[in-house]
Amino acid sequence: xxxxxxxxxxxAIAPLSRPPARPAPVAxxxxxxxxxxxTVRRGGRALLDGVDLTVRAGELVALxxxxxxxxxxxxxxxxxxxxxxxxxxxxxxxxxxxxxxxNEWTPPELALRRAVLPQEAAVSFPFxxxxxxxxxxxxxxxxxxxxxxxxxxAAAMEGTGISHLADRRFPTLSGGERARVMLARVLAQxxxxxxxxxxxxxxxxxxxxxVLTIARTLAERGGxxxxxxHDLGLAAAYAHRVAILSEGRIAAQGPPAEVFTAPLLSAVYxxxxxxxxxxxxxxxxxxxxx
Amino acid sequence: xxxxxxxxxxxSERHAPGPAAxxxxxxxxxxxxAALLLGGLTAGLVVVSVVAAGVGAYTIPxxxxxxxxxxxxxxxxxxPLPDRVAHTVLWDVRLPRVVLAVTVGAALGVAGAMMQGIxxxxxxxxxxxxxxxxxxxxxxxxIFTGATVLGHWTIIASSFVFGLAxxxxxYVFARSRGRTEVVTLxxxxxxxxxxxxxxxxLMTNFSQDAEIQTITFWQLGSVATATWSKVAAIVxxxxxxxxxxxxxxxxxxxxxxxxxxxxxxxxxxxxxxxxLITALALLTSAAVAFAGIVAFIGLVxxxxxxxxxxxxxxxLLPASALGGGLLLxxxxxxxxxxxxxxxxPLGVVTAALGGPFFFYLLYRTRSKQGGWS
Numbered sequence: 001x002x003x004x005x006x007x008x009x010x011x012a013i014a015p016l017s018r019p020p021a022r023p024a025p026v027a028x029x030x031x032x033x034x035x036x037x038x039t040v041r042r043g044g045r046a047l048l049d050g051v052d053l054t055v056r057a058g059e060l061v062a063l064x065x066x067x068x069x070x071x072x073x074x075x076x077x078x079x080x081x082x083x084x085x086x087x088x089x090x091x092x093x094x095x096x097x098x099x100x101x102x103n104e105w106t107p108p109e110l111a112l113r114r115a116v117l118p119q120e121a122a123v124s125f126p127f128x129x130x131x132x133x134x135x136x137x138x139x140x141x142x143x144x145x146x147x148x149x150x151x152x153x154a155a156a157m158e159g160t161g162i163s164h165l166a167d168r169r170f171p172t173l174s175g176g177e178r179a180r181v182m183l184a185r186v187l188a189q190x191x192x193x194x195x196x197x198x199x200x201x202x203x204x205x206x207x208x209x210x211v212l213t214i215a216r217t218l219a220e221r222g223g224x225x226x227x228x229x230h231d232l233g234l235a236a237a238y239a240h241r242v243a244i245l246s247e248g249r250i251a252a253q254g255p256p257a258e259v260f261t262a263p264l265l266s267a268v269y270x271x272x273x274x275x276x277x278x279x280x281x282x283x284x285x286x287x288x289x290x
Numbered sequence: 291x292x293x294x295x296x297x298x299x300x301x302s303e304r305h306a307p308g309p310a311a312x313x314x315x316x317x318x319x320x321x322x323x324a325a326l327l328l329g330g331l332t333a334g335l336v337v338v339s340v341v342a343a344g345v346g347a348y349t350i351p352x353x354x355x356x357x358x359x360x361x362x363x364x365x366x367x368x369x370p371l372p373d374r375v376a377h378t379v380l381w382d383v384r385l386p387r388v389v390l391a392v393t394v395g396a397a398l399g400v401a402g403a404m405m406q407g408i409x410x411x412x413x414x415x416x417x418x419x420x421x422x423x424x425x426x427x428x429x430x431x432x433i434f435t436g437a438t439v440l441g442h443w444t445i446i447a448s449s450f451v452f453g454l455a456x457x458x459x460x461y462v463f464a465r466s467r468g469r470t471e472v473v474t475l476x477x478x479x480x481x482x483x484x485x486x487x488x489x490x491x492l493m494t495n496f497s498q499d500a501e502i503q504t505i506t507f508w509q510l511g512s513v514a515t516a517t518w519s520k521v522a523a524i525v526x527x528x529x530x531x532x533x534x535x536x537x538x539x540x541x542x543x544x545x546x547x548x549x550x551x552x553x554x555x556x557x558x559x560x561x562x563x564x565x566l567i568t569a570l571a572l573l574t575s576a577a578v579a580f581a582g583i584v585a586f587i588g589l590v591x592x593x594x595x596x597x598x599x600x601x602x603x604x605x606l607l608p609a610s611a612l613g614g615g616l617l618l619x620x621x622x623x624x625x626x627x628x629x630x631x632x633x634x635p636l637g638v639v640t641a642a643l644g645g646p647f648f649f650y651l652l653y654r655t656r657s658k659q660g661g662w663s
Contacts, residue, residue: 107556110556118550124545124546125412125546126600138556139555
């Protein structure tokens with residue numbers, strides 16, 4: 001009886017709530033994010049000063065740089081948080097997602113296409129892990145098959161190694177477990193564009209590698225991933241391209257092997273560093289001079 | 291064989307017989323609990339309503355009450371109907387009061403749950419943060435000035451406007467970065483309550499005796515003056531405030547992640563905030579306008595529901611409505627029977643129940659996470 005009522009109620013309000021258009025497939029190499037000349041000023045200081053960034057489908061792009069360089073601000077600008085938040089939006093430039101202006105998307109349409117993992121994981125009420133991960137499926141409510149939702153949620157929990165925590169309440173989890181629950185929620189959203197703000201900050205080595213392996217796999221399968229990282233070693237190992245931010249500008253961008261050079265990083269971080277190729281893999285290792 | 295070995299062997303034996311049913315998963319268990327809770331609350335509400343309608347200075351047996359209520363909806367049962375006096379007492383005195391108590395309680399319970407969801411803060415409650423006092427100021431201004439611009443509706447309209455203004459003020463003032471800090475929220479509540487208290491005190495001071503009595507009624511809370519016309523006025527407010535539940539319950543869950551993540555999941559946070567704050571101000575103001583300040587219902591009920599079924603709003607909101615109605619009905623029954631023939635003000639009873647519960651919440655949170663910061 002209740003499902004019938006629910007269906008009737010949905011049918012009754014359907015004319016009012018046009019279902020959001022499902023995302024169209026994106027060919028590998030198509031630009032997914034295109035930011036041009038993004039400028040953000042706060043309190044007379046430029047947090048971002050004319051930043052250009054393009055992210056294509058099939059690509060994992062890492063944003064690195066010292067504290068306060070504007071990594072999270074840039075992520076906020078391309079995710080739409082700056083425009084929608086309580087503060088003012090960007091002061092200049094344009095952001096296009098999937099070849100449409102950021103402000104032309106409605107929130108439900110955008111939620112089907114891009115997922116964002118914020119830096120801090122806070123939940124106001126003691127939801128269980130399974131409930132929290134299932135929240136990632138909220139944008140798809142009414143668009144897909146509920147059984148498929150369950151499968152995607154289960155896969156996201158499996159992938160992040162939190163299946164055994166399903167019935168635990170969020171406040172009882174450790175910091176690393178919380179971070180993985182939030183990641184699973186974002187993965188369950190099943191979006192073509194993934195934005196991760198320091199996903200590895202609270203994690204041990206095993207889980208850091210796990211998270212970036214997942215992100216890299218998604219990119220290899222045709223998704224686009226932007227990830228803010230502090231650990232240059234992780235960025236060098238997993239990113240297709242890195243963008244090094246310094247004082248609100250992009251100091252360099254390109255494949256890690258090309259842009260991670262000792263003089264550039266030493267200047268950006270204001271600390272002498274050495275860059276050595278790993279003896280076995282050849283991936284650049286960034287070592288601060290001690 | 292030692293006793294130790296015997297007990298060690300026990301569990302395996304207990305598991306052996308028959309193909310055991312798969313252990314209920316967390317979700318199935320929660321659904322069962324939710325169904326039991328909603329069913330239990332509904333049943334409790336019906337039973338307590340029938341009992342409350344019978345108990346009083348003129349006692350009517352519960353069987354007659356039930357028969358008369360069923361008779362009113364066209365169902366004839368074998369049980370005897372109440373006589374003429376009992377019928378009048380039942381339909382003109384008791385039932386309006388029972389229905390008003392349930393409606394007010396439901397409005398307060400659901401408003402508390404909504405407010406906690408929209409503030410992202412488990413301590414938000416119309417009484418605690420001063421919305422009830424704000425709405426009471428609106429009601430008392432009308433009593434004090436004797437304004438009758440909108441007839442019967444003047445008081446409710448004025449208390450609604452004041453309640454909405456107070457809610458918006460507290461919301462804007464206590465919020466930063468999409469969340470409200472517990473301390474800021476409570477301190478805002480103290481300030482709002484102080485200002486409202488000053489305004490009420492001032493008006494009381496310059497009032498005539500008759501007005502003072504009405505004002506005192508508002509401050510202590512009561513459903514003693516219930517009539518069917520009052521019920522008819524509050525029920526539309528309750529319905530209007532509750533229609534948003536099926537639309538926004540799931541989105542309120544998402545808001546627990548914070549405003550940013552809720553927006554990333556497709557929620558139009560600004561619109562939701564506007565709709566829900568209007569709804570909860572309507573519910574609170576309607577309750578205050580007809581029953582005065584009845585504190586703690588909106589705090590106690592959602593907390594108990596969360597302990598039973600978890601924080602999901604699809605169960606929390608309807609269960610808080612049922613639970614609020616049940617609790618207020620029981621409190622009113624206590625208020626008019628505990629010291630019969632005298633009546634204890636309803637607000638006193640709920641505060642006497644809610645105050646200790648607040649202490650319990652403080653104690654539990656302190657021992658679990660070192661207190662609220």
